Amino acid sequence: MKKLRYGVIGAGGCGAGKHLSSYAKLAEKVELVAVCDIRAERADQMADAFNAEASYTDYKEMLEAENLDLVSVATPNHVHAPATIAALQAGCHVHCEKPASLTPELVQQMVAAKERSGKKLMIGLNNRFNNWAQLGKKLVEAGRLGEIYHAKCGWKRRRGIPGKGGWFTTREQSGGGPLIDLGVHFIDVSNYLMGFPEPLAVSGQTYSKFADGQPFNPRASGYTGTYDVEDLAVGMLRYANGCTMQLEFSWASNIEEEYTFVELYGDKGGLAYARDKMTLIEDFQGSILKSNPVLKPDEEWGNVESRHFVECILEDKEPIARPEEAVVIMKIICALYESAKLGREVLL
Ligand SMILES: NC(=O)c1ccc[n+]([C@@H]2O[C@H](COP(=O)([O-])OP(=O)(O)OC[C@H]3O[C@@H](n4cnc5c(N)ncnc54)[C@H](O)[C@@H]3O)[C@@H](O)[C@H]2O)c1
Numbered sequence: 001m002k003k004l005r006y007g008v009i010g011a012g013g014c015g016a017g018k019h020l021s022s023y024a025k026l027a028e029k030v031e032l033v034a035v036c037d038i039r040a041e042r043a044d045q046m047a048d049a050f051n052a053e054a055s056y057t058d059y060k061e062m063l064e065a066e067n068l069d070l071v072s073v074a075t076p077n078h079v080h081a082p083a084t085i086a087a088l089q090a091g092c093h094v095h096c097e098k099p100a101s102l103t104p105e106l107v108q109q110m111v112a113a114k115e116r117s118g119k120k121l122m123i124g125l126n127n128r129f130n131n132w133a134q135l136g137k138k139l140v141e142a143g144r145l146g147e148i149y150h151a152k153c154g155w156k157r158r159r160g161i162p163g164k165g166g167w168f169t170t171r172e173q174s175g176g177g178p179l180i181d182l183g184v185h186f187i188d189v190s191n192y193l194m195g196f197p198e199p200l201a202v203s204g205q206t207y208s209k210f211a212d213g214q215p216f217n218p219r220a221s222g223y224t225g226t227y228d229v230e231d232l233a234v235g236m237l238r239y240a241n242g243c244t245m246q247l248e249f250s251w252a253s254n255i256e257e258e259y260t261f262v263e264l265y266g267d268k269g270g271l272a273y274a275r276d277k278m279t280l281i282e283d284f285q286g287s288i289l290k291s292n293p294v295l296k297p298d299e300e301w302g303n304v305e306s307r308h309f310v311e312c313i314l315e316d317k318e319p320i321a322r323p324e325e326a327v328v329i330m331k332i333i334c335a336l337y338e339s340a341k342l343g344r345e346v347l348l
Contacts (some may be wrong), residue, residue, distance in 0.1 A: 001029070001031060002054035003028075003030055003031040004029060004030045004069040004070045004093075004310065004313065005031055005033045005066065005067060005068045005069045005070070005071070005315075006023050006030045006031060006032050006033055006068065006070045006071070006072075007033055007035065007036065007052075007063075007066055007068045007070075007071050007072075007092075008020055008023075008034075008035055008036065008046075008071070008072045008074060008245075008306065009036045009037075009059045009062070009071060009072065009073045009074070009075055009079075009083045009087070010036070010037060010038070010072075010073060010074040010075030010076070010079065010083075010097075011035050011037040011042055011043060011046040011074070012037070012042070012074065012075075012221050014097055014124075015037070015046070015072065015074035015075075016046050016050075017301060017304070018074070018124070018126075018301045018302035019072035019074050019095065019302065020032065020035070020046060020049075020050045020072075021300070021301075021302065022203075022298040022300070022302035022305070022306035022307075023070075023072070023306050024050055024311055025303060025306075026306065026307060029055055029310050029314065030070065030310060032050050032051060032052045033052055033053055033054065033066055033068060034047070034052055034053065034054040034055065034056060034062050034066050034068070035047040035050065035052050035054075035055050035056070036055070036056040036057065036058070036059045036062045037055075037056075037057065037142060038057050038058075039221070040055070040057050042282040043055040043056060043057060046292065049164075054066065059083050059086065059087070061087060063086055063087060063090040064090070064337050066090050066160055068087075068090070068297060069091075069092060069093065069094040069313075070092060070093045070094075070095070070309075070310075070313065071087040071093070071094050071095070072094075072095045072096075072097075073094060073095070073096040073097060074097045074101055075097075076101055076167040076168075076173045076174065076221075076222055077101065077102055077167075077173065077174050077175050077176070077180070078101075078102060078167075078170045078172065078173045078174070079108040080096050080100060080101045080102075080110075081100075081101040081102070081107070081109060082095065082098075082143065083096075083269075084096045084110050084121065085110060085250045086111070087110065088110075088114055088116075088117040088119050088121065089113065089116075089117065091119065091341070092115065092119060092210065093119045093120045093121070093309070093313050094119070094120075094121045095122050095124060095305075095306065095309050096110070096121065096122070096123055096124065096323075097124040098123055098124050098125050098185065098188075098243065099122075099175065099180050099181070099184040099186045099242070099326075099329075099330065100123045100323060100326035100329075100330060101328075101330065102175035102180075103175075103330060103334055104327050104328075104331040104334060105329050106330075107323060107326050107327045108175075108327055110323055111323050111324055111327060114323060120309070120312055120319060120322070121312055121319075121323045122305075122308075122309050122312070122319035122320075122321050122322075123146075123321045123322075123323055124302075124305065125185065125188050125189070125319070125326075126185075126191075126226055126235040126301065126302060126304075126305050127185045127186065127188070127189045128188065128320055128321055129305045129320070129321075130188055130298050131295045131296050132273045132278045132293075132295055133189050133192070134191070135278070135295065136193050136226060136262075136264075136271055136273065136278070137192065137193055138192070138197070139221040139269075139280065140193050140264070140271070143268070144266075144268065144269050144280070144282060145264060145266025145267075145268055145269040145270065145271055145323055146266040146267040146268025146269060147266060147267045147268075148194050148243060148264050148265065148266045149242065149243050149244075149265060149266070149267065150243065150244050150245070150246075150264075150265040151190050151243070151244075151245040151246075151262070151263060151264050151265065152195060152245065152246045152247070152262070152263040153186040153187060153189070153190045153245065153246075153247050153261065153262045153263070154186065154247055154248035154249055154260065154261055155177075155178070155182040155183070155185070155186055155250075155258075155259075155260040155261075156247050156248060156249070156250045156253055156255055156258060156259060156260075157181075157182075157239075157250055157251050157252060157253070157258045158252065158253060158254070158255055158256075158257060159214075159252055160258060161214070161231060161251045161252055161253050162181070162208075162220075162250065162251070163212060163217050163219075163220025163221065163222075163223075164214065164215070164216045164217045164220065164227065165216035165217055165218065165220055165223055165224065165225045165226065165227065166220025166221055166222050166224070167220070167221065167222035167224070168218065168220070169210045169211075169226060169227040169228070169229050170183065170222070170224045170226040170227075170228065170229075170328045171226075171228045171229050173222060173224075174229060174254070175333075176209070176229050176230065176233075176333070176337060177203070177206070177208075177230040177231055177233070177251060178230065178231065178232065178233060178249040178251040179206065179225075179230065179233035179249050179333055179336060179337070180251050180333050181249075182249045182251070182332060182343075183233065183247060183249040184329060185332065186247075186249075186261075186262055187245075187247060187329055187331050187332055187333070188221040188321075188325070188326075188347075189262060190232065190245060190262050190264070191328065191329065192325070193262070193264060193271075194243065194264065196239065196325060196328060197239040197241045197243055198239060198240040198348065199237055199238070199240075199299065199331065199332055199348050200238045200239060200240050200301055200348060201237070201335075201345050201346065201347050201348060202235055202236070202237050202238075202332060202335040202336045202339050202345065202346050202348065203235060203236050203339050203344070203345040204233060204234060204235025204236070204247075204336035204337075204339045204340050205233070205234055205235070205339075205340050206230035206232065206233045206234075206336075206340040207230060207231065207232040207233075208229065208230050209231060209232070209233055209252075210231045210251070211227040211228075211231070214252075219222055222336070230340075231250060231251045231252045231253075232248075232249070232250040232251075232253060233247075233248070233249050233250070233336065233340070234246075234248045235247050235248075235331040235336045235339070237332060244290075253286070254339075259274060259275050260273075260274070260275075261273065261275075261306075262274075268282065268283060269281060269282040269283065269289040271319035277292060278292060278293050279291070279292055280293065305321070308320060331348050332348070335347075335348050
């Protein structure tokens with residue numbers, strides 16, 4: 001079997017730590033060919049570290065020269081759409097990092113480019129691939145929760161602003177703060193578990209309380225010295241089926257410790273995943289049953305996801321993390337930012 005010729009665009013923390021590392025483990029099916037990063041030294045270093053033949057600083061040159069089959073896009077968020085569209089046009093399957101892009105319109109353009117190319121596009125929503133989420137999906141589909149009428153999700157950090165002064169805190173490049181960065185994971189996984197009901201309206205607020213008085217990080221990649229995003233976002237979402245969802249995402253809050261959570265309230269059962277523990281509450285003939293599933297430890301970052309994408313390419317299957325769903329998630333996120341700006345509920 002001919003191996004898939006692979007290249008990565010953006011070889012920073014995620015490009016190297018997740019994409020190059022996980023695709024390197026699929027050596028029977030994938031050949032690491034080229035690394036592209038606008039920082040030439042980083043591109044060279046990562047090409048050496050992963051035994052890729054070539055390194056580039058311009059992804060268009062790499063796409064033109066290397067006849068790649070599969071490309072990861074792990075750049076700052078504002079580069080996701082142009083790099084993904086260019087790679088699809090060059091005939092590559094694309095594994096693009098979350099958030100898919102900065103606006104629903106841009107994600108829609110990525111979907112259109114995928115359709116024109118006949119290639120596959122998967123978004124790097126690794127939380128869907130975790131063992132608790134896959135078990136949760138089966139429990140919901142088996143009807144164990146009954147009708148889900150409310151959900152809560154969040155990721156709260158005490159002190160976790162990524163690369164302060166770099167691209168993450170520069171709205172033009174990131175699209176926003178923790179709502180788009182962390183929220184995209186858990187808004188996505190909650191909607192995935194609920195079967196993607198149609199969102200109707202969002203009401204929310206954002207805060208930026210940690211821009212000053214904390215050390216900036218001049219080594220952050222894409223350093224601009226800018227901090228024009230939120231560090232806390234809260235909100236409530238209404239769905240057409242009557243369901244609601246509360247959300248809370250922060251990079252920095254004065255709380256005891258960092259934690260993530262997803263809670264689903266059903267009329268037959270409730271499911272919670274918080275602080276790495278999954279709990280299922282069920283009503284059984286008037287008694288309450290509580291179970292804590294024994295989950296297998298998750299594999300290393302990205303392994304299951306990259307293996308799944310290669311399988312989808314080789315067996316012509318639809319990937320689990322579909323870009324069409326990323327359009328919905330991006331609509332929710334952008335509507336929440338709009339609601340915070342306008343100070344009122346926004347219809348989707
Ligand atoms: N799925 C996850 O759990 C997860 C975790 C972390 C980051 N991410 C995502 O991965 C992406 C990258 O984040 P990161 O933490 O690796 O950031 P990073 O700053 O460490 O890496 C980004 C890299 O992209 C390079 N780059 C910038 N513009 C480029 C261009 N036009 N062409 C080629 N390279 C370019 C930078 O030089 C840098 O090396 C982001 O979209 C982020 O949201 C996902």
